[in-house]
Amino acid sequence: xxxxxxxxxxSCLPEAVLKKAQAEFLDFAGTGMSICEISHRDKAxxxxxxxxxALVRELLNVPEDxxxxxxxxxxxxxxxAVPLNLMHTGKADYIVTGNxxxxxxxxxxxxxxxxxxxxxxxxxxxxxxxxxxxxYTPGADYLHITSxxxxxxxxxPEFPVTDAPLVADMSSEIFSREIDVSKxxxxxxxxxxxLAPAGVTIxxxxxxxxxxxxxxxxxxxxxxVQDENCSLYNTPPSFSIYMANLVLKDLKAKGGVKxxxxxxxxKAGLLYDFIDESKLxxxxxxxxxxxxxxxxxxxxxxxxxxxxxxxxxxxxLLSLKGHRxxxxxxxxxxxxxxxxxxxxxxxxxxxxxxxxx
Amino acid sequence: xxxxxxxxxxSCLPEAVLKKAQAEFLDFAGTGMSICEISHRDKAxxxxxxxxxALVRELLNVPEDxxxxxxxxxxxxxxxAVPLNLMHTGKADYIVTGNxxxxxxxxxxxxxxxxxxxxxxxxxxxxxxxxxxxxYTPGADYLHITSxxxxxxxxxPEFPVTDAPLVADMSSEIFSREIDVSKxxxxxxxxxxxLAPAGVTIxxxxxxxxxxxxxxxxxxxxxxVQDENCSLYNTPPSFSIYMANLVLKDLKAKGGVKxxxxxxxxKAGLLYDFIDESKLxxxxxxxxxxxxxxxxxxxxxxxxxxxxxxxxxxxxLLSLKGHRxxxxxxxxxxxxxxxxxxxxxxxxxxxxxxxxx
Numbered sequence: 001x002x003x004x005x006x007x008x009x010x011s012c013l014p015e016a017v018l019k020k021a022q023a024e025f026l027d028f029a030g031t032g033m034s035i036c037e038i039s040h041r042d043k044a045x046x047x048x049x050x051x052x053x054a055l056v057r058e059l060l061n062v063p064e065d066x067x068x069x070x071x072x073x074x075x076x077x078x079x080x081a082v083p084l085n086l087m088h089t090g091k092a093d094y095i096v097t098g099n100x101x102x103x104x105x106x107x108x109x110x111x112x113x114x115x116x117x118x119x120x121x122x123x124x125x126x127x128x129x130x131x132x133x134x135x136y137t138p139g140a141d142y143l144h145i146t147s148x149x150x151x152x153x154x155x156x157p158e159f160p161v162t163d164a165p166l167v168a169d170m171s172s173e174i175f176s177r178e179i180d181v182s183k184x185x186x187x188x189x190x191x192x193x194x195l196a197p198a199g200v201t202i203x204x205x206x207x208x209x210x211x212x213x214x215x216x217x218x219x220x221x222x223x224x225v226q227d228e229n230c231s232l233y234n235t236p237p238s239f240s241i242y243m244a245n246l247v248l249k250d251l252k253a254k255g256g257v258k259x260x261x262x263x264x265x266x267k268a269g270l271l272y273d274f275i276d277e278s279k280l281x282x283x284x285x286x287x288x289x290x291x292x293x294x295x296x297x298x299x300x301x302x303x304x305x306x307x308x309x310x311x312x313x314x315x316x317l318l319s320l321k322g323h324r325x326x327x328x329x330x331x332x333x334x335x336x337x338x339x340x341x342x343x344x345x346x347x348x349x350x351x352x353x354x355x356x357x
Numbered sequence: 358x359x360x361x362x363x364x365x366x367x368s369c370l371p372e373a374v375l376k377k378a379q380a381e382f383l384d385f386a387g388t389g390m391s392i393c394e395i396s397h398r399d400k401a402x403x404x405x406x407x408x409x410x411a412l413v414r415e416l417l418n419v420p421e422d423x424x425x426x427x428x429x430x431x432x433x434x435x436x437x438a439v440p441l442n443l444m445h446t447g448k449a450d451y452i453v454t455g456n457x458x459x460x461x462x463x464x465x466x467x468x469x470x471x472x473x474x475x476x477x478x479x480x481x482x483x484x485x486x487x488x489x490x491x492x493y494t495p496g497a498d499y500l501h502i503t504s505x506x507x508x509x510x511x512x513x514p515e516f517p518v519t520d521a522p523l524v525a526d527m528s529s530e531i532f533s534r535e536i537d538v539s540k541x542x543x544x545x546x547x548x549x550x551x552l553a554p555a556g557v558t559i560x561x562x563x564x565x566x567x568x569x570x571x572x573x574x575x576x577x578x579x580x581x582v583q584d585e586n587c588s589l590y591n592t593p594p595s596f597s598i599y600m601a602n603l604v605l606k607d608l609k610a611k612g613g614v615k616x617x618x619x620x621x622x623x624k625a626g627l628l629y630d631f632i633d634e635s636k637l638x639x640x641x642x643x644x645x646x647x648x649x650x651x652x653x654x655x656x657x658x659x660x661x662x663x664x665x666x667x668x669x670x671x672x673x674l675l676s677l678k679g680h681r682x683x684x685x686x687x688x689x690x691x692x693x694x695x696x697x698x699x700x701x702x703x704x705x706x707x708x709x710x711x712x713x714x
Binding site: 007021074110111220238318 | 376549
């Protein structure tokens with residue numbers, strides 16, 4: 001039985017994509033080889049990578065003077081790559097709105113003066129600081145934000161407008177809303193939420209800003225080198241790129257980012273509305289900063305939370321346990337989560353509330 | 358039709374492994390989720406990673422005081438990780454026996470005094486320098502070698518014995534011969550030759566030597582951090598680790614490294630014997646340094662080489678083009694290449710020789 005998987009990432013993928021990958025698993029593009037076996041120098045493979053890049057450009061409307069890279073190591077590796085590629089004067093701003101935002105800031109401190117200009121930890125990261133009231137550092141090499149906070153379920157409804165190039169970790173929301181890429185210097189995202197299985201990280205970077213990495217930057221972390229080699233400087237994570245290709249084709253067929261965003265808003269609305277009306281469940285994020293991807297909720301009782309998670313699992317509603325920093329439950333409802341999955345969760349929540357009133 | 362894939366990596370995988378992965382692609386370990394979807398914090402996933410580590414330890418007889426890590430970024434990322442974890446006094450020795458050995462040395466120079474103490478480029482890397490005649494740098498932090506040279510088809514029959522910790526890139530030969538891990542400080546290998554699809558890199562490192570990475574080492578490249586987190590510091594390349602798990606189980610069932618080595622020697626022997634007896638084909642590597650994994654050969658005519666590659670392709674013998682640094686042909690015959698594949702190649706080579714005498 002296929003379950004509903006509410007994991008924060010890796011997370012569910014479109015079932016049709018999985019079935020297509022399964023069907024052609026031993027014969028990629030009629031080559032007689034598995035996608036797991038084909039050389040990254042093979043023409044059929046190169047064509048697939050090029051097509052995937054074109055799909056990213058089309059679906060996110062990426063300007064031509066931006067590189068689109070498929071890298072390894074997850075967003076956590078990019079926490080170092082950001083300063084190693086951009087921190088030329090030795091100072092940069094960070095807004096800390098969650099666990100990964102904090103990690104990015106801490107990594108930045110290895111390489112220079114990473115200034116925390118905003119921090120919402122005073123209220124367990126349940127809001128985004130008022131962007132107009134922050135003191136931006138004059139001449140900062142960049143401003144780093146985490147646009148959607150996976151663990152705490154908050155999101156930037158709008159983005160900061162500053163003189164410094166804007167760098168955003170969009171791991172847990174990329175391809176879920178339309179963005180104006182030209183407002184960003186760099187966007188990066190681990191694939192394992194909305195794009196593909198774990199193993200590939202997408203980086204979208206304005207080319208003129210990435211031409212002068214720090215001397216201590218490992219070659220593999222130099223965006224310039226990866227761009228010059230079309231993400232094939234060394235052997236890329238072939239299978240994950242291939243899966244991203246299938247997911248993006250599927251997204252395009254479904255109407256692209258605008259259409260999926262409407263569906264995502266609808267799905268999240270169903271769950272938030274139910275939570276807000278319920279007497280048992282509570283979501284603590286300020287309404288205007290609520291994520292449509294990650295929805296944490298608690299009953300107020302650790303015991304009841306544990307019971308909820310255990311009983312939900314029996315109903316085929318999996319990976320609902322909240323992150324240890326928050327506790328309670330969290331439903332991650334990425335692009336691939338069907339409306340039926342959210343409806344099944346709500347049905348279960350109703351039943352559970354009734355039984356535990 | 359399934360072809361014989363002689364690519365240098367990514368390369369062929371055991372057909373039985375591919376079929377098993379295909380069969381359970383939508384349901385990993387009875388979880389109702391694909392291996393591409395399951396959370397890396399799920400118990401079933403954690404158990405699989407632990408089992409994979411145990412298989413590496415068993416099959417390579419890894420001592421207990423060594424870490425076994427599953428990382429991202431390929432061997433090329435480890436070219437930086439090696440100095441970033443080990444170069445404490447700022448000097449290290451490198452033996453340059455091929456293209457990747459040279460890249461590792463060049464990356465080392467970013468971080469300190471990387472001394473090239475041996476170099477076989479004078480004869481197009483067709484031999485390994487005499488290890489007894491090299492001038493090892495006293496007090497070097499480590500000595501780096503590339504144990505099998507994928508492009509040039511040479512291998513270290515024995516390993517250097519020095520005071521410095523020995524670091525070996527074994528990407529294109531790991532699991533093809535028994536080694537005494539205790540003689541090495543660090544062994545690393547991209548998976549995409551003998552182990553798994555691209556996307557995971559194995560690092561085996563003596564724990565007492567990796568406790569003090571350089572301050573500028575990105576967190577994700579710190580072996581100590583990865584070890585403390587059992588390779589789950591961030592989301593790992595799930596699918597590639599899973600495939601490695603299946604490949605290693607398959608290897609164990611086939612009798613382990615000793616048994617596969619005997620078969621590898623037999624396979625390589627068939628091809629080398631035929632080449633040496635032939636009037637058309639030539640392998641230029643000194644006999645005692647010949648790799649059993651990568652076998653380059655030339656006809657002496659670029660035109661004939663091109664014809665060979667084109668006609669072989671029509672017979673289902675793929676990816677035989679040699680690297681541009683060598684030209685001609687190269688048959689990579691890793692563990693997963695069946696004896697029948699080598700026999701089919703020889704049959705074709707005979708026919709081609711006859712037709713082009």
